[in-house]
Amino acid sequence: MPEPISQTEYWNSEVGERWTAMQAELDRVFAPLTAALLDGAAPRPGERMLDIGCGCGETALLAAGRLGPDGGVTAVDVSRPMLARARARPASGAPITWIEADAQTHPFAPEHDLALSRFGVMFFDDSRAAFATIRRGLRPGGRLAVLCWRALQENPWVSVARDAALGVVPEPAPVPPGGPGPFRFADRDGLAAVLAGAGFADVAVAPVDALLTLGDDADEAGRFCLTVGPVAGLLRDLDEALRDRAAAAVRAAMPRERPVRLGAACWLATAVNPA
Template structure:
């Protein structure tokens, strides 16, 4: 296992990875509109070989495996063993007649993939590389001639209400937050396409397109469930992680109250914005 991205590996194999694995169903439900967009034009055909980058608990790998059928093959790569364990269990239970899936604990930025894939896909898994240029060059080498790259990455934080609404509410509880370093791993790393396109071009991808995707994201069926979602997964969770438990409880109460005031007792649907990026070799 590579140590190039050790901080991310430690993060996703510790408490955070275990938490995301335990609550993967809520995450898959929230991301469902984006998952639909990712696969809508992916053109996966029976027999195709697919590389799923940052596969998490396996939702996208399972969809790909069903699309390419038993004559195809899927390699699902992720840094997180807790998430991969869920994926393996789900594949045995949910997709016995789909393509075989190889569940691979690997860092896609330097793993020696066989150059055999027709497609490389990712749902919000490409923003956390330590070295993005090396990562996309390595992914390019894993694709056959004419192979296709297709992935989702978040646009700016300001465009993502599912983050900003709760974040703005809890910031007064926290000491001054240091802004992220430009180009550092993080969810909004590729918010501006002009930071991403040169990297893809240098890696050897052609006909690169960045399509804006805007959807409402259901972060919870109730204000309580929605508050738990944003406080324990994603950018707000990173702000609250390792804080005093009393502060965390206060933050959760504030977010719940905010959602209740806005949505009553019903579902909480918040605006979310990302790029759907595509290209080919």
């Protein structure tokens, strides 16, 4: 059994390159969820904001427009290819500082009014310690808003393709309870407890549901599911023939409607730094 690689290694491998190549498509697909996060975070003109796991920069760039020229954004990620794409994108509004760093250990200055993350907080080695580090980067009264996935079964945009692929490929080893992974915070009470344990107050966890438009047709939607997310990981180390069979099964499982839309289910967690 090969040793698991770190998240930094993972997101600087071909995975980071693949997600970078899919930047425009990912931002389009996740647009309704991004809007829900920004509305919940409510960045205000002139504020300073942390973007945790900023990826290719969509949330930082959109928030910068709301913060305006008197605000500021510090956007952090471990992935060099994704940060390179973020830095190359046109920006307006608040100035953005892009930092290649691990947010769970980076010594943020305690000067931020808001910290947010779109699907960037489920992969920490130690979630409570990581959130405590983020909290220390907030001013007293500073706000946190994070978006993370609910249970796999509540997310057909993943489960439909995954079930189809598992009709062809072996079942993966289960993720250890509480271990890094996209559905780590599926349990609402568990997420709230982690945030409270990290020192946050006024913790609230609310459901966010949306239909994601995965593609104009079944082939395009299947390609999206096969390129990003958990299904891509199932196929990554297979031989070509088995990978092709699994890909065909995924495309066949996509709805025949045009465009192809499948449901997504998230938690929007908000909290305040009381210190």
